Amino acid sequence: VxxxxxxxxxxxxxxxxxxxxxxxxxxxxxxxxxxxxxxxxxxxxxxxxxxxxxxxxxxxxxxxxxxxxxxxxxxxxxxxxxxxxxxxxxxxxxxxxxxxxxxxxxxGGNAPFIVFEDADLEKAASALLGSGLRNAGQTCICADKVLVHDKVYDRFADLLQPRMERLRLGHGMDKATTHGPLINERAIQKVEAHVKDAVERGAELRLGGKRANPDDMNGFFYEPTLLTNVTLEMDCLNQENFGPVLSLYRFQDDDEAIRVANDSEYGLAAYFFTKDMARSWMVSERLEYGMVGCNDVAVTSVVAPFGGWKQSGLGSEHSK
Missing domain, CATH: 3.40.605.10 (Aldehyde Dehydrogenase; Chain A, domain 1)
Structure with a gap:
């Protein structure tokens, strides 16, 4: 083997x-x-x-x-x-x-993270930080495509921003550090290109969007970045970022959320937050992803299969 x-x-x-x-x-x-x-x-x-x-x-x-x-x-x-x-x-x-x-x-992956209008926004915001910014966004199941219902969009963005402002870049052995660097120069250039594309196409840069000050730290550090008013043609929404970028798209109804979530060549992981049990079953069945988290982002376990659909791979690891 x-x-x-x-x-x-x-x-x-x-x-x-x-x-x-x-x-x-x-x-x-x-x-x-x-x-x-x-x-x-x-x-x-x-x-x-x-x-x-x-x-x-x-x-x-x-x-x-x-x-x-x-x-x-x-x-x-x-x-x-x-x-x-x-x-x-x-x-x-x-x-x-x-x-x-x-x-x-x-x-690869391009994981959607759907926040419906009845979601627990505090819980969803905390979960999004844990998923989207884990390992500075460098995981294949990071939330890349954040889809938020129009009725709660502004409130959710306002909840996210102060949480992200409290994050601290630094050395991994420093107890105050919450996030480390990207792996190399190629990685940081890719993130820079995605953010630049989004801003040039009309996205609002609410936070971050640049490398850390080299006078403060040496390495491939990129500030946690929050983009709002993101549209479907932007690279940050359609491609795997592999960096600390959260891109928020505004949707109007369930069908639009599922259509946008599934509009991807990838099908590794997806997440959604709602209090409606009937909606939970419906969304779980319609999402075209190998792993789906309902009101949770902990979709991986040593006793559960890990694998995706479409161009996210073949087969599964851990378990059948």
């Missing part, structure tokens, strides 16, 4: 792939992200110290395209597990066809 893992959760992304493979009696070849190789090296060392048989966990670090091509061309590799971008996932899937390898793909 070959496992290709990303940088945003470098330990858990590895263990959730190689754990089941090892338990099934398979050997594993692990290719970690070139941005976070040391976590994988440490894990392989600890496995050796713990008494794992020599060679059952093999580690390859370096050039991603070259290693990926070698793994996909190897007759020894019968199964590939990959977490990363949809573009790379498509490439691996095409390469797997030559030798009919089995593939499990956990790819």
């Amino acid at each position: 070959a496992a290709i893992t990303p940088w945003n959760f470098p330990f858990s992304m590895i263990t959730r792939k190689i754990g089941p493979a090892l338990a099934a009696g398979c050997t594993v070849v692990l290719k970690p992200s070139e941005d976070t190789p040391l976590s994988a090296i440490a894990l392989a060392y600890l496995a050796q110290e713990a008494g794992f048989p020599k060679g059952c966990i093999q580690l390859v670090c370096g050039d991603a395209p070259a290693i990926g091509t070698a793994l996909m061309g190897s007759k020894e590799v019968r199964k590939i597990g990959f977490t990363g971008s949809t573009g790379v996932g498509k490439l691996l899937m095409a390469q797997a066809a030559d030798s009919v390898k089995r593939v499990s793909l956990e790819l």
Whole structure:
């Protein structure tokens, strides 16, 4: 089994792939992200110290395209597990066809977060911060597309802004820090491009929208950003931001909310908040996503399947 893992959760992304493979009696070849190789090296060392048989966990670090091509061309590799971008996932899937390898793909997301007019706004605001800004927005199930009913739109935005103003960027070992940096320069440039596109198209920048002052901190820090009056053509609403950006779109009725939520090539995770039980069932059934949270954003668990629909991947991890 070959496992290709990303940088945003470098330990858990590895263990959730190689754990089941090892338990099934398979050997594993692990290719970690070139941005976070040391976590994988440490894990392989600890496995050796713990008494794992020599060679059952093999580690390859370096050039991603070259290693990926070698793994996909190897007759020894019968199964590939990959977490990363949809573009790379498509490439691996095409390469797997030559030798009919089995593939499990956990790819990109563009998670909608729907706030209906009867929602508990305080609870929804707190949940949105936890989902949309977790790990500085660098997770595949972050809330990217925040859809708020017209009747509560302004109140919800006013609830969010002071909460976001209290967030603190800084070093992860500082107890006052709530959010850290983005992974690299490419990541921060992508976020900057999305925010610039939104503002140029008429969105209101309520908060943030710029890099942290380099005199205060050195690194790829981007201020938590709140955009309102967002429209459907804006990149921040239609693409995975992978940064600390909350984009609020105003909807008028349930059908519009579900239509906008489903209007995506992705189908990984979705969230919605309402007090109406009938609406809860209706929305849950109509959302085209592999994982759906109703009045909650904790859709992941080690005992529950993790996986998406459409171009968010194939198969699931953790459990059936």
